[in-house]
Amino acid sequence: MIEAMEVIPELIAKFREIGFERSAHQIVGGLLILEGQLKTSVGDFDCLVGIDRQFRRLPQVQLLNSPAQLPHLSPHISSTGGICYAMPGTIVFDIFDPVGQTLLCVRKATHVLSMVLQGKMVEDLAEEFFASWFDLHCFMDVDDRQTGVISAVTIRDGKSVFRRNDVIATDDVQRTSLKLESLGVSFEEMSCNVYKISTTAQPRPYQNDWPPKTIGEVVNWQYELDHTARAKVLEAVKRGIRSPYMAIVVIIESPLMSYGVFIDLPHPNERRLLKKPALALQHIYRLPIKQIAIFRLDDEYIAQRNTPGCTTLSGLRITLVGCGTIGGYLAEALVKAGAGIGGGSVALVDRESLQPGNLGRHRLGFSELYKPKATALKGELERIMPSAKIIACPEDVRDLTLGEFDLLIDATGEESLGYWLAARYHSVVPTLSVWIEGAGVAVRSLLKRPGDGACYRCLCDYNKGSRYRSVKEDLKPVFAGQGCEGIYVPFSAVVSVQAACLGVEAALQWAGGSAHEALRTKVLSPGYEAATPDCSPETRSGCPACST
Known part of the structure; x- marks a missing residue:
């Protein structure tokens, strides 16, 4: 077995050959930080490479500056410049060749950046969307896949697998209560409406001003992704404002994932300005939001996840x-x-x-x-x-x-x-x-x-x-x-x-x-040979069971 610390000098030497140097800013016990450039077909871009000194995790690759050619909405590039160059589990890191494998990961990140700058997707990669979308968790126990209004419960205590104030969206409170009670979870129904809407676009983060903090920033972002989604989000918010509930959850279902926003509402007696047609939008746009990461708990998902x-x-x-x-x-x-x-x-x-x-x-x-x-x-x-x-x-x-x-x-x-x-x-x-x-x-x-x-x-x-x-x-x-x-x-x-x-x-x-x-x-037993291949025998003539 190769000792991890023994190969660090060789690793630094190999990276020096491609223009990387050891950064002066190192954290004791942290990642090994190297500075250099990713040399793509579009140009060269300054970056940092963070390497696990034990080689237990894949290297992190982060751009120091946002390339001018990078679209406002880009796949695989986070708002902080991180490059998602591989889905978890798609790269087998050879522990007997840590230097070669680390160099391979950087080449992979360079390829991804080049493809993104050319306006091309890398199909086998997951979006890095959820890296910055995690204020709250919402667990979906919804069998009806249609969009519309559903109920919500919240966790009353934090002594469980869930966190206090986590949201569980449901179209059957009785069914969901059986699941929560099996975990010994204390919960209560929320003064909240959950609205499900659909979009044809996958979520991609802005390269600047991310994540969104208000309804206005959310609807503008959705408009760039899918023009129809903006109106759906606004309609859900307006319906929530007209309701007696104190909060709204808007769940946006995209082709491959769901995500959402949580909006605390003023008291119903204080919503006067939000309901005036001439002023409503500017006040609605100022409402703060929290990002919600969605996790499915519905029966069909559990049954189908491993056999899609x-x-x-x-x-x-x-x-x-x-x-x-x-x-x-x-x-x-x-x-x-x-x-x-x-x-x-x-x-x-x-x-x-x-x-x-x-x-x-x-x-x-x-x-x-x-x-x-x-x-x-x-x-x-x-x-x-x-x-x-x-x-x-x-x-x-x-x-x-x-x-x-x-x-x-x-x-x-x-x-x-x-x-x-x-x-x-x-x-x-x-x-x-x-x-x-x-x-x-x-x-x-x-x-x-x-x-x-x-x-x-x-x-x-x-x-x-x-x-x-x-x-x-x-x-x-x-x-x-x-x-x-x-x-x-x-x-x-x-x-x-x-x-x-x-x-x-x-x-x-x-x-x-x-x-x-x-x-x-x-x-199953060794020493025995199968006598009959899989087949479909015909009804036996005179079978007493079949003739009954």
Whole structure:
């Protein structure tokens, strides 16, 4: 490993070769500051380069003077001259070549500056907009993406992940309260209206007089970005002034990010000048503002953030039968994929309680011992997603009338119960079976659509005739346990997680409407060879379940 301090002399020598010198203004224990010029195709520009002496952060590059050619509104250049030359995580800094990597970063900053001065964007970079836009935080829990007026609550104490006086904008106070209560946060409704407006332009900072401090500066800035946004901001402010509320939050939704402003209003009795047509604008323009950084907390964002553009399970009514070693992990994955939100629901059906022998491979832990699995899992899922609609049914599925739902998932691993479910629901609703083969040798899933393809009983009968088997080798019974503990099939929790992953992937593809093989197999144990590629078996002639 290269010692960071040992390469500093070499670093300074290499930078001297390209015209940089060690600055006389150094802070003890701070960044190493070098002075020089960025030599672009447009011209040479004085700058400072701040280098982390431990090379744990990328170098900072800052222009000393704003280039005359720099547009009033520019991407990737902050109002203080900082150059955003790379998105976080897009540069892998080679710790074994810190000198070369630092020089590479400066070359990257030079390229970005050159492109900006030529009026070109560098598409893979994030805007440096939020670097100076952080007076307040506003957390958005808004499912309705339409613009308009919404409510707001504020944090009453600072003993939480939120700061005192942080704003939470919501279109459903009850849903938002569930999320805040799960964090133990004390909150209250604000005397405030939140207005959402949209713009077609990304926010870019001015190179001078930044950030804006009044409504007038905000609307003039918005006019340069998008002519239509100015009128929208003013209309929102005027509506707020006519209301009885004491503050306004204007949230501006641009194509890739949202940001906002907070405006304290005079008492309603003192707004006379703000309402006079002849004088209103000049007084409105003087109103001070605070910048608001927006962070989304809405359900759809949580479900879609990691799979942008893909279908989620939001809005679907899903019944999961079996909350055991597969069902526990599967239920969590379903909720994180959107199940239970957007008007959807997840019904958990399992008559069993969590036993000591379950703890080693179950999603639930010691604190849930001897509790009904369905009830305990409901509580765990509500901690994960407080706004999700989770229904616990700690009963035998054969004794229940389940009502209407969109997808049935059998995660029991019980072959006999699988037969019953296939017979009862094969023609009513899509049924997804997920199970483990042998002692964790393989995991499988089978999706049966009404009137199409093999059901779980069909597949079991096919297997008895050596068709559609998971592996070529014989699966010999493997059991463990004795006495009061009971006999069980041993396999690790990793196997259960793999089965759950296979199941949620099948559920998501079904929800997205994409054509895929009904039967899927993943072989886990070394020494076994897959016998059947993923496929869609046909209904077996004479299947007693399908003929029911």
